[in-house]
Amino acid sequence: MLENYLPxxxxxxxxxxxxxxxxxxxxxxxxxxxxxxxxxxxxxxxKAFEDARMKFDVRYYLVAILFIIFDLxxxxxxxxxxxxxxxxxxxxxxxxxxxxxLVVGFIYEWKKGGLEWE
Amino acid sequence: MGIEKFIFYIFSVLxxxxxxxxxxxxxxxxxALFLVLAFFASAVLWxxxxxxxxxxxxxxxxxxxxxxxxxxxxMMLDINIxxxxxxxxxxxxxxxxxxxxxxxxxxxxxxxxGSAFNHSVLHGPSYxxxxxxxxxxYTNYVYPxxxxxxxxxxxxxxxxxxxLRRRPNTKHQxxxxxxxxxxxxxxxxxxMKAEERK
Amino acid sequence: xxxxITSLLSFLPSGWVTVIIILIKIVVIVLPLMLAVAYLTYxxxxxxxxxxVRLGPTRVGWNGSLQxxxxxxxxxxxxxxxxxxxxxxxxxxxxxxxxxxxLAAWAVIPFDAQMVLANVNAGLLxxxxxxxxxxxxxIIAGWAxxxxxxxxxxxxxxxxxxxxxxxxxxALVGVLMAAGSLNFGDIVRGQEGYxxxxxxxxxxxxxxxxxxxxxxxxxxxxxxxxxxxxxxIVAGFHVxxxxxxxxxxxxxxxxxxxxxxxxxxxxxxxxxxxxxxxxLPDSVFEIPLLGPLLGSGIHWFFIKIAVFLFFFLWFRATxxxxxxxxxxxxxxxxxxxxxxxxxxxxxxxxLAGLPPWFSAA
Numbered sequence: 001m002l003e004n005y006l007p008x009x010x011x012x013x014x015x016x017x018x019x020x021x022x023x024x025x026x027x028x029x030x031x032x033x034x035x036x037x038x039x040x041x042x043x044x045x046x047k048a049f050e051d052a053r054m055k056f057d058v059r060y061y062l063v064a065i066l067f068i069i070f071d072l073x074x075x076x077x078x079x080x081x082x083x084x085x086x087x088x089x090x091x092x093x094x095x096x097x098x099x100x101x102l103v104v105g106f107i108y109e110w111k112k113g114g115l116e117w118e
Numbered sequence: 119m120g121i122e123k124f125i126f127y128i129f130s131v132l133x134x135x136x137x138x139x140x141x142x143x144x145x146x147x148x149x150a151l152f153l154v155l156a157f158f159a160s161a162v163l164w165x166x167x168x169x170x171x172x173x174x175x176x177x178x179x180x181x182x183x184x185x186x187x188x189x190x191x192x193m194m195l196d197i198n199i200x201x202x203x204x205x206x207x208x209x210x211x212x213x214x215x216x217x218x219x220x221x222x223x224x225x226x227x228x229x230x231x232g233s234a235f236n237h238s239v240l241h242g243p244s245y246x247x248x249x250x251x252x253x254x255x256y257t258n259y260v261y262p263x264x265x266x267x268x269x270x271x272x273x274x275x276x277x278x279x280x281x282l283r284r285r286p287n288t289k290h291q292x293x294x295x296x297x298x299x300x301x302x303x304x305x306x307x308x309x310m311k312a313e314e315r316k
Numbered sequence: 317x318x319x320x321i322t323s324l325l326s327f328l329p330s331g332w333v334t335v336i337i338i339l340i341k342i343v344v345i346v347l348p349l350m351l352a353v354a355y356l357t358y359x360x361x362x363x364x365x366x367x368x369v370r371l372g373p374t375r376v377g378w379n380g381s382l383q384x385x386x387x388x389x390x391x392x393x394x395x396x397x398x399x400x401x402x403x404x405x406x407x408x409x410x411x412x413x414x415x416x417x418x419l420a421a422w423a424v425i426p427f428d429a430q431m432v433l434a435n436v437n438a439g440l441l442x443x444x445x446x447x448x449x450x451x452x453x454x455i456i457a458g459w460a461x462x463x464x465x466x467x468x469x470x471x472x473x474x475x476x477x478x479x480x481x482x483x484x485x486x487a488l489v490g491v492l493m494a495a496g497s498l499n500f501g502d503i504v505r506g507q508e509g510y511x512x513x514x515x516x517x518x519x520x521x522x523x524x525x526x527x528x529x530x531x532x533x534x535x536x537x538x539x540x541x542x543x544x545x546x547x548x549i550v551a552g553f554h555v556x557x558x559x560x561x562x563x564x565x566x567x568x569x570x571x572x573x574x575x576x577x578x579x580x581x582x583x584x585x586x587x588x589x590x591x592x593x594x595x596l597p598d599s600v601f602e603i604p605l606l607g608p609l610l611g612s613g614i615h616w617f618f619i620k621i622a623v624f625l626f627f628f629l630w631f632r633a634t635x636x637x638x639x640x641x642x643x644x645x646x647x648x649x650x651x652x653x654x655x656x657x658x659x660x661x662x663x664x665x666x667l668a669g670l671p672p673w674f675s676a677a
Contacts (some may be wrong), residue, residue: 002122002165002166002320003170004434004435004436004437005165005434005436006334006335006338006424006434007338007341007423007433007434008340008420008424008433008434008436009162010335010338010339010342011342011419011420011422011423011433012416012417012420012423013518014331014339014342014346014419014420015415015416015417015418015419015420016412016416017417017563018346018414018415018419019411019412019414019416019568020416022560022563022564022567023396023408023411023412023482023560023561023564023638025392025560026391026392026394026559026561026563027396027560028558029392030392030393030394030395030396030559030560031395032236032395033395034277034397036400041647044393045454047498053171054209056221058281058282058283059281060186060194060283060471061190061191061283062191062277062278062282063475063478063479063644064123064183064186064187064475065187065277065281066271066277067183067186067187067478067481067482068179068183068187069183069270069273069277070185070485071177071178071179071183071481071482071485072183072270073270074482074486074489075175075178075179076263076266076427077485077486077489077659078175078248078441078489078492079169079171079256079500080246080250080252080254080256081176081489081490081493082248082249082252082492082496082497082498083249083252083253083256083496084493084496084663084667085496085667086252086253086664087252087253087254087257088667089366089667090256090257090260090665091256091257092667093265094257094260094263094662095256095266095467095663096119096660097264098263098264098266099267099272099656099659099660100268101264101268101271102267102268102270102271102274103656104271105270105271105274105275105647106274106276106652106653107571108275108278109274109278110649111279112282113282114278114282115644115645115648115649116641117383121331145403145405147459148406151406151456154452160570170437170438171438173657174439174441174442174445177445177449178441178444178445178448179445181445181449182445182448182449182451182481183448183478184356185450186451186455186474186478189452190455190471191476192457193459201444238341246437246438246497246498248437248498249439259345304675
């Protein structure tokens with residue numbers, strides 16, 4: 001099993017190295033003439049006012065939290081999907097109950113307006 | 119066998135180094151990124167003990183989801199580092215207590231008669247631990263599995279009640295209403311006598 | 317070929333030889349992939365040009381066919397601007413976090429019955445995990461730039477990617493249920509039988525459509541390109557990038573498009589399988605030249621990828637951009653309920669052994 005993961009591991013390294021090499025080439029080939037105006041962040045030609053790192057609507061956090069929960073749900077679905085044929089009707093019923101409980105949460109979230117963007 | 123040990127040591131060192139960077143580095147965003155690295159290194163370690171499914175799910179759930187939330191929060195909230203530093207001494211005894219308890223439990227488990235580890239069995243290359251997990255999780259352990267669903271349900275409800283704030287003065291379009299508008303909704307014809315100019 | 321290289325390198329310890337052979341295989345995958353990305357940009361300009369009754373690039377080379385090379389060279393000689401107050405290391409790390417996963421996911425994709433770099437048991441899970449890392453590239457790029465537009469684009473993009481990942485995950489679970497395996501080779505072999513009728517796209521049709529649309533949203537392509545909506549937040553998370561780092565972002569986006577297309581063809585259209593195998597009599601596949609062409613092979617895989625890529629380009633030429641609330645509504649309120657319902661329907665179909673896909677053979 002582990003020898004199957006060796007190519008995967010090397011491939012991840014190669015993927016990052018390819019990007020790194022490209023950027024290095026860019027640094028070697030391209031000119032370097034920095035000046036204040038050029039390095040200032042883009043603001044449609046105005047001087048930047050207030051800090052760029054602003055506060056965001058709490059809705060983004062809600063999306064992230066809900067994403068975690070649903071991602072976990074998917075993680076639970078994976079082994080189930082693989083063995084569905086072996087565990088048969090009992091396993092299916094177990095998952096129906098599991099999804100049923102979570103659908104209650106989903107409906108609650110829907111009715112509360114947690115999915116609205118306005 | 120040699121290369122496996124080599125990889126183990128590299129990633130253990132990486133794990134410990136990045137974990138200590140998490141608590142020492144000043145910038146909270148960088149700390150969160152080091153935590154990502156730590157999760158990644160531990161996923162590799164889990165892979166080395168052939169816990170294939172758990173290793174990948176660790177990356178999928180913690181790196182792919184939980185840390186994204188951490189980054190969102192850490193990036194967008196103004197966390198006052200000075201004030202957090204001030205609490206360091208105050209919380210130090212509690213921290214030490216937790217650390218000692220955890221270390222004690224680890225030692226207790228590892229230094230026992232080894233009965234905790236005797237169950238490990240070596241399997242052939244076609245053995246899929248996703249499948250093995252699935253075969254027991256939804257049959258023998260079906261009650262804990264359903265309890266997990268309830269915990270997730272509680273998490274959904276808690277997340278919504280804690281974070282959902284209706285903003286009263288948002289401006290957004292309602293295209294359906296815009297299209298449905300008739301003339302008499304917007305213009306009112308008023309019959310009146312011509313007024314004399316003063 | 318591999319034996320020849322092994323004998324050539326026999327003076328090295330055997331561990332090194334394995335690594336070198338793996339590296340050679342990786343290069344064999346990555347180089348054509350890069351070339352495909354370059355010519356995908358060319359195809360995009362030509363095809364969208366044709367759809368809008370324009371010519372597209374015509375100057376460099378025959379019919380503009382050297383245009384992507386010229387673009388690459390141009391980007392190479394551009395100055396790399398790192399904005400003042402940006403965190404330099406993270407700024408340069410971000411593009412790597414996007415390109416790395418986009419390439420590394422190819423490790424487990426089977427090109428042919430034998431041709432796969434890493435025959436991993438949990439292939440599908442690996443792909444889902446590795447592609448979920450890409451979102452870091454977007455977030456870090458937005459944050460490290462220290463620019464409002466970049467941060468806005470990054471937040472929008474991250475929330476969008478994350479939302480569609482759920483729909484995508486559910487769709488993948490459907491594939492898993494049908495195939496009963498996480499291994500891509502097994503998933504393709506599960507679709508053997510009666511040519512294109514046996515492909516999973518038929519029993520999984522809603523999941524297939526949702527998977528592909530989510531794929532378009534995950535890659536931030538039109539009509540889901542809110543994150544870089546030029547008309548409102550200039551270019552989104554990569555507004556401050558120039559020269560090669562920008563090129564890497566660009567490359568990652570197109571590599572991801574190809575990856576999504578490849579995954580869709582492996583999981584729903586039977587990968588390398590021919591649409592006719594099993595439908596025509598065996599004797600047809602023994603005709604010289606025509607037989608192998610009609611039979612299963614790597615060329616079918618490439619044809620399927622090309623079809624999906626054409627859809628990507630077609631979408632861009634056809635659909636107007638979604639509004640952000642519409643994007644979120646589609647992901648959460650349409651796709652997730654449909655996938656959950658369909659998973660339960662599919663479970664019944666599988667347990668009942670619905671032929672020809674799930675009959676217990």
